[in-house]
Amino acid sequence: MNIVNEMNLNFKSRSSNESFARATVSAFVLCLDPTIAELSDIKTAVSEAVTNCIVHAYPDTIGTIYINVKITDSNKIIIKIRDTGIGIKNIKQAMEPLFTTSSDERAGLGFAVMQSFMDNIKVRSKENKGTTVTMEKTLYRTSYDKR
């Protein structure tokens, strides 16, 4: 598996950046000629992961969110979304549908959406160090021009 394209993005954990993050990632993967449904899946998963950073990783501060996107020669998109926030105490519990620690009107579906809209997802977290969410999705209809 070779990486044929890659981009890095970092920005402040302000909620106004949620649309910027998902639009930028979807613009980057457009070169793979995704279907509208695939693009919508990717945008939604990125929006969920970035919102988690804003709401949960940096609850009382503004931190930095780091996004790395790689495209492989087998048309796989690997999206890594990282924060250096408070971390997740219990990843298994956090990934249960409808579980939320937020008092705000959150549905508790963030990880369920990421799992269902992407091919797979890995979560690594350390308390007071931060969290990294890695999501992958392979596009099948594509013929990527590597130039």
Place this chain on the structure above:
Amino acid sequence: MVETKFSDNVLTAKLYGEIDHHKAPAIRQKIDGQTENLRPKELHLDFSGVSFMDSSGIGLIMGRYRQVSLIGGKLKVINVPKNLQKIISLSGIDSLGVLK
């Protein structure tokens, strides 16, 4: 983002654009303010103008279901575009019987 209309005891909130965690609070505030003042028999959330929605939109629907139930009203979610059906069905809100 949201336009509201009240007639025949039905409050219709037509939503526009993208619904995420950043946009949801202002939409919620406007709909809840009108619901409280007008106490409609039915609240219709019209999604025909929504181009994108993440799980914040699901939270918005569930929250309005609770709000309108508190005053004895009913919620209907109408005109859901095809591209939002995946997240709507994942959320299980169709089991509330609000989808029309």
